Amino acid sequence: xxxxxxxxxxxxxxxxSPLLHAADMNKVLHAVFNAPETGFDPAKVSxxxxxxxxxxxxxxxxxxxxxxxxxxxxxxxxTAIPQLSADRTTLVFHIKPGIYFAPDPAFKGKKRELTAAxxxxxxxxxxxxxxxxxxxxxxxxxxxxxxxxxxxxxxGKLDYDTPIEGIRALDRYTxxxxxxxxxxxxxxxxxxxxxxxVAREVIEAYGTNTNAHPVGTGPYMLADxxxxxxxxLVANPNFRKIIFNxxxxxxxxxxxxxxxxxxxxxxxxxxxxxxVIQEEQPQWLAFRSGQLDISGLPQPAVRNALxxxxxxxxxxxxxxxxxxxxxQLSRKLDTEITFYSFNMKDPVLGGLGxxxxxxxRAIAMSFNNEETIKDIRRNQAVPVQSxxxxxxxxxxxxxxxxxxxxxxLANALLDKFGYKIGPNGYxxxxxxxxxxxxxxxxxxxxxxQWNEYWQKAFDQIKIKVNxxxxxxxxxxxxxRECKYGMAGGAWLADYPDGDNFAMLLYGKNIGDxxxxxxxxxxxxxxxxxxxxxxxxxxxxxxxxxMDKVAAGDTPWVYGDTRFRxxxxxxxxxxxxxxxVFNVAWRFVDIQK
Amino acid sequence: xxxxxxxxxxxxxxxxxxxxALGWQRLKRNKVGFISLWVVSVYLLIALGGWFNVxxxxxxxxxxxxxxxxxxxxxxGADVMPADAYDASGVESSxxxxxxxxxxxxxxxxxxxxEKDAGRYKVxxxxxxxxxxxxxDLRGRDVLQxxxxxTSTSIFVGIFGAVLALxxxxxxxxxxxxFGGKIDDLxxxxxxxxxSVPDMLLLLSFAAVSGRGITTIIMVMALTSWTGTYxxxxxxxxxxxxxxxxxxxxxxxxxxxxxxxxxxxxNISHLLLVQFSLMxxxxxxxxxxxxxxxxxxxxxxxxxxxxxxxxxxELVQGYWWQMxxxxxxxxxxxTAFSLLVDALRDALDPKVK
Numbered sequence: 001x002x003x004x005x006x007x008x009x010x011x012x013x014x015x016x017s018p019l020l021h022a023a024d025m026n027k028v029l030h031a032v033f034n035a036p037e038t039g040f041d042p043a044k045v046s047x048x049x050x051x052x053x054x055x056x057x058x059x060x061x062x063x064x065x066x067x068x069x070x071x072x073x074x075x076x077x078x079t080a081i082p083q084l085s086a087d088r089t090t091l092v093f094h095i096k097p098g099i100y101f102a103p104d105p106a107f108k109g110k111k112r113e114l115t116a117a118x119x120x121x122x123x124x125x126x127x128x129x130x131x132x133x134x135x136x137x138x139x140x141x142x143x144x145x146x147x148x149x150x151x152x153x154x155x156g157k158l159d160y161d162t163p164i165e166g167i168r169a170l171d172r173y174t175x176x177x178x179x180x181x182x183x184x185x186x187x188x189x190x191x192x193x194x195x196x197x198v199a200r201e202v203i204e205a206y207g208t209n210t211n212a213h214p215v216g217t218g219p220y221m222l223a224d225x226x227x228x229x230x231x232x233l234v235a236n237p238n239f240r241k242i243i244f245n246x247x248x249x250x251x252x253x254x255x256x257x258x259x260x261x262x263x264x265x266x267x268x269x270x271x272x273x274x275x276v277i278q279e280e281q282p283q284w285l286a287f288r289s290g291q292l293d294i295s296g297l298p299q300p301a302v303r304n305a306l307x308x309x310x311x312x313x314x315x316x317x318x319x320x321x322x323x324x325x326x327x328q329l330s331r332k333l334d335t336e337i338t339f340y341s342f343n344m345k346d347p348v349l350g351g352l353g354x355x356x357x358x359x360x361r362a363i364a365m366s367f368n369n370e371e372t373i374k375d376i377r378r379n380q381a382v383p384v385q386s387x388x389x390x391x392x393x394x395x396x397x398x399x400x401x402x403x404x405x406x407x408x409l410a411n412a413l414l415d416k417f418g419y420k421i422g423p424n425g426y427x428x429x430x431x432x433x434x435x436x437x438x439x440x441x442x443x444x445x446x447x448x449q450w451n452e453y454w455q456k457a458f459d460q461i462k463i464k465v466n467x468x469x470x471x472x473x474x475x476x477x478x479x480r481e482c483k484y485g486m487a488g489g490a491w492l493a494d495y496p497d498g499d500n501f502a503m504l505l506y507g508k509n510i511g512d513x514x515x516x517x518x519x520x521x522x523x524x525x526x527x528x529x530x531x532x533x534x535x536x537x538x539x540x541x542x543x544x545x546m547d548k549v550a551a552g553d554t555p556w557v558y559g560d561t562r563f564r565x566x567x568x569x570x571x572x573x574x575x576x577x578x579x580v581f582n583v584a585w586r587f588v589d590i591q592k
Numbered sequence: 593x594x595x596x597x598x599x600x601x602x603x604x605x606x607x608x609x610x611x612x613a614l615g616w617q618r619l620k621r622n623k624v625g626f627i628s629l630w631v632v633s634v635y636l637l638i639a640l641g642g643w644f645n646v647x648x649x650x651x652x653x654x655x656x657x658x659x660x661x662x663x664x665x666x667x668x669g670a671d672v673m674p675a676d677a678y679d680a681s682g683v684e685s686s687x688x689x690x691x692x693x694x695x696x697x698x699x700x701x702x703x704x705x706x707e708k709d710a711g712r713y714k715v716x717x718x719x720x721x722x723x724x725x726x727x728x729d730l731r732g733r734d735v736l737q738x739x740x741x742x743t744s745t746s747i748f749v750g751i752f753g754a755v756l757a758l759x760x761x762x763x764x765x766x767x768x769x770x771f772g773g774k775i776d777d778l779x780x781x782x783x784x785x786x787x788s789v790p791d792m793l794l795l796l797s798f799a800a801v802s803g804r805g806i807t808t809i810i811m812v813m814a815l816t817s818w819t820g821t822y823x824x825x826x827x828x829x830x831x832x833x834x835x836x837x838x839x840x841x842x843x844x845x846x847x848x849x850x851x852x853x854x855x856x857x858x859n860i861s862h863l864l865l866v867q868f869s870l871m872x873x874x875x876x877x878x879x880x881x882x883x884x885x886x887x888x889x890x891x892x893x894x895x896x897x898x899x900x901x902x903x904x905x906e907l908v909q910g911y912w913w914q915m916x917x918x919x920x921x922x923x924x925x926x927t928a929f930s931l932l933v934d935a936l937r938d939a940l941d942p943k944v945k
Contacts, residue, residue, distance in 0.1 A: 279904065280908070281904045298908075300905040300908045301909070303909045303910065304909060304910065354698060358702065375658050375730055397687040401691075408711070408712075408713035408714050408715070409703070411710070412708075412709040413702065416709070443885070445901050445902060445904060447886070448898075448901065449730060449905075451891045467804070467891055469887070547690075551692040552699075
């Protein structure tokens with residue numbers, strides 16, 4: 001309980017004060033993306049890089065406290081986090097008056113205020129079949145009348161003007177949400193950047209090109225975009241006044257951030273310049289030469305920058321030369337899981353037959369995860385043992401769902417199911433047809449390293465593998481269409497609740513986030529039951545069962561959860577990695 | 593100029609020496625060229641050894657610890673962890689361990705049965721070495737072996753790519769130059785289409801649509817680099833087809849193909865040799881570029897280019913030995929080959945006495 005008192009409201013909005021300095025346009029923050037973004041329409045993007053932009057441009061109803069750990073929800077554009085009605089299905093939000101959208105030609109020179117209707121439009125739009133949102137799972141089936149409205153659209157235009165009971169603007173500033181059934185994860189969902197308010201006239205003005213014209217009420221707006229290369233954000237002149245007022249002093253990091261930022265206006269940095277640098281070496285060199293202000297520490301540079309404790313991966317120190325330059329290190333275990341998914345619809349690998357399960361299990365058992373953690377991750381990771389990672393509600397630290405590395409057993413298992421070794425030294429399918437695994441991978445140097453370890457794994461169990469090279473955004477498309485054999489994947493928490501991870505294997509999410517195209521009646525039933533419960537021991541028991549079902553059916557090879565090392569230059573103030581936010585640009589300051 | 597006609601191979605005159613003999617004499621006089629010839633021969637031997645797995649056949653074996661340093665490099669002092677190290681560790685969890693029990697596992701019964709047979713597949717653990725003569729790569733493979741095998745692959749790709757390209761270029765060039773007219777127009781148009789696209793772009797687009805592996809690289813490179821040979825051969829045929837010796841051959845009833853390949857071809861063979869050597873060097877370099885960009889050899893093969901592709905991430909960590917080995921191997925090979933080509937061109941030029 002004392003913890004809760006510490007984490008008092010971090011951000012307090014007040015009126016004007018002459019002493020406060022708004023964003024200084026001369027303060028430029030240089031940041032980096034490791035992969036190209038896809039666009040900035042919150043309804044149309046789901047990758048980390050694009051969401052890093054949308055979370056700074058758009059305002060969801062709720063947001064997170066910057067310092068509280070584990071992450072804690074706080075109101076964003078609403079006056080308070082609403083209380084559920086007695087039947088746990090109705091929520092009423094009161095939007096703060098005086099929040100304005102960033103200027104845009106679509107508003108015809110007028111200042112446009114954020115209203116409850118904007119949120120109603122935004123939520124309905126996620127379900128709009130013509131939008132084809134990868135985040136439609138966030139709203140579909142949740143709100144009373146929404147699915148019926150979508151069904152009426154029959155793949156054509158959604159009628160936004162028909163009022164539905166589930167999503168209603170009661171007046172200019174009041175939004176009422178009615179749920180089909182209690183959904184405890186909903187508040188987290190309402191804090192996701194995908195549900196940040198868009199203005200209908202902007203969306204309609206830009207038609208199919210909304211990805212290039214993000215207009216929101218957030219602290220930043222898009223100034224320049226060279227797709228896949230460079231993005232420039234500038235402070236939104238219409239952004240409401242928010243003064244940093246951190247009262248949490250529980251950790252040294254929180255104390256530092258509070259002393260550096262308290263009393264300042266959000267955002268302090270006037271421009272954010274983001275470069276897309278896909279290879280790790282140039283990124284590292286750019287940081288060392290001071291061209292980047294905040295950067296993740298790329299894996300190959302770990303040895304250069306950090307002193308590691310070979311016995312305890314949790315303990316590290318900066319090398320003396322970096323320390324002398326005033327470089328700051330922040331570190332956390334990501335709220336993520338990485339995995340290699342099998343396409344469960346693949347004729348060779350997919351399916352729930354015992355022989356197919358055995359094949360997938362054998363592949364999973366032949367991959368030496370410990371070795372890749374040691375060699376490629378430089379001990380900066382821990383193995384994934386459950387669908388739900390640490391620091392996420394519903395995580396079971398005792399779960400051991402990973403199949404131990406055992407190529408000998410894998411071989412014996414394949415023998416058992418009739419995957420015979422043919423005259424060419426490779427195994428065939430039980431029906432005698434040739435067996436080859438289609439493996440999607442990217443052509444980068446680091447991709448090739450992983451492929452070598454995978455090649456070794458497949459060699460050990462004498463299965464032929466064909467690596468198919470494609471760039472990351474092509475991979476996403478191919479995976480969503482279930483037209484592959486195996487592919488690597490990673491999922492970072494959108495919100496710190498187990499539901500956000502458990503849904504990765506839910507049958508109805510095929511084509512969205514269910515990379516494995518996995519559909520199991522047992523898993524789906526457990527997932528649907530878990531959705532009716534809040535964070536509780538009952539739900540944890542369901543999660544444990546889901547973990548076991550998935551471990552049994554083997555749609556995934558479990559990977560690792562990485563430590564994330566962030567380095568920031570001497571002049572960066574107020575930076576701390578957040579478990580949910582993709583980036584911290586709006587919370588930091590630069591003092592050269 | 594008539595000298596070429598009289599000294600064509602097969603017409604060896606006892607007094608005057610053939611072009612090839614003269615060329616050999618001139619090459620021997622050229623010191624740089626001669627040394628290059630020896631260096632290239634050594635490389636070719638290595639390449640031959642590589643193809644038959646005599647040299648570098650064990651490069652895939654993981655015999656050392658990851659990134660084992662070269663034995664002649666002193667071990668660097670281990671960094672000492674300061675007391676105020678960043679410690680993010682949480683408290684060790686005391687939660688009870690939950691695993692998928694065999695009876696809950698859909699293939700649990702079979703797994704238990706398979707466990708009895710697993711012994712057959714047990715592999716002996718190999719003791720990993722701490723250092724190697726030229727260091728090890730990420731997976732602990734010997735860099736020296738890898739370089740030898742990589743050199744062999746690169747030369748293989750270079751030579752066979754060049755042979756194939758030469759074959760395509762010569763055939764098309766000969767037909768085009770010899771027959772002229774509509775066929776010439778058509779082939780020249782075809783040639784123009786190919787040359788209108790930048791070489792590297794053409795190479796990459798071909799590589800992107802075809803799979804990976806050595807054979808595809810050879811095909812891709814042959815398909816994109818025949819154009820230079822085509823132009824050269826076509827010009828030669830245009831020039832030579834109206835020579836007296838060709839007319840004489842025609843008068844005694846030699847067929848078109850006989851005139852093209854038995855009478856004219858030997859007279860441009862010295863040009864083809866130079867062209868072949870030039871192309872081999874170029875293709876070795878192209879292969880390196882392709883592999884560097886990730887379009888090159890497959891995961892299980894190694895070439896100088898694929899080794900170079902690993903270098904950036906290694907250099908950043910301070911593992912320089914693989915980079916050094918490749919650089920030495922590649923630069924000596926390419927330099928020696930280029931110098932040899934120069935010397936060959938001089939030696940085989942009929943105009944030089």
